[in-house]
Amino acid sequence: MPQALPVIPGPQVVPSAVCFRCDVCCRFPEQDSILRPYFTEGEIRQAVTHGISPSSFPDHRGSQIEVVRHPKGEGFLCPAFDPVTQHCRIYETRPLDCQLYPFALMWNAQHEKVVLGWDTLCPFLLEQAGEENPLRRAGLEPSELTLPKAFMEQAQRVANYLESDHVLNCLAIHPRLVTPFQPDVVVLHTLDRLTATLRSSNSHDMR
Ligand code: SF4
Incomplete structure (x- = not known):
């Protein structure tokens, strides 16, 4: 079984309170955006354990997540994103791709x-x-x-x-x-x- 990636050291450069007010991340204008986050095999397993549907990942060995249509606005959302609270539902175990941003x-x-x-x-x-x-x-x-x-x-x-x-x-x-x-x-x-x-x-x- 692949080892989990260590968390990136150091502070998250954007304060959470700022992130929650912003409308840039976790939303995508196109369904096939190249910026949809990529999850490794281990990250997919963690995401599924935390409630993300296995069907959100076309390849469980590693893949970009399948985004869903925004229920109220335009464009698409990461299925881990809660548009009501503006929070990531898997924030503590979000993939490296998201930690980097x-x-x-x-x-x-x-x-x-x-x-x-x-x-x-x-x-x-x-x-x-x-x-x-x-x-x-x-x-x-x-x-x-x-x-x-x-x-x-x-x-x-x-x-x-x-x-x-x-x-x-x-x-x-x-x-x-x-x-x-x-x-x-x-x-x-x-x-x-x-x-x-x-x-x-x-x-x-x-x-
Ligand atoms: S996994 Fe979380 S942080 Fe990453 S795009 Fe989805 S909602 Fe945003």
Whole structure:
């Protein structure tokens, strides 16, 4: 049986109270969004134990979750998301993919390197970068935005975690935890060990 992934060390960078007021995460405009969270085999087992239907996962060895139509609004929801309370029903055991956010693990634009960055679509992080109103970003490249020191330190912890032996082994089995390039993400770290691991495992398994 695969070992469970350790929880990402360090603080969750976005305070929970802010998350509960926000309407970005856990909701998806399209049913087949590439950003639907990916669950490893162990994470699927935990999610099912905590009440998520097994049918939400097309492949129990590891897969992106099947989203459901929003009961009142437009678009789609993760089935673990409660639109009334705005809470994740499996928050304590949410998958690595969700723990990472608002950091993002993705291929770079040339699909040569795996990188860690932060998502400028997260309103809280954008505010921390001094850009409260996205309109002010007109003409500004995401790469020109910078985060305060505490966030950069947490990004370094996350990068170290992702390149630890145990997590590398897991990512080699589940390469779809790495998303395709996202233009809204500001790249912070190039993950050379992870890139080499995925290249040597010769996996072309992509979202
Ligand atoms: S598992 Fe939880 S945190 Fe992740 S997308 Fe679903 S509701 Fe959101």
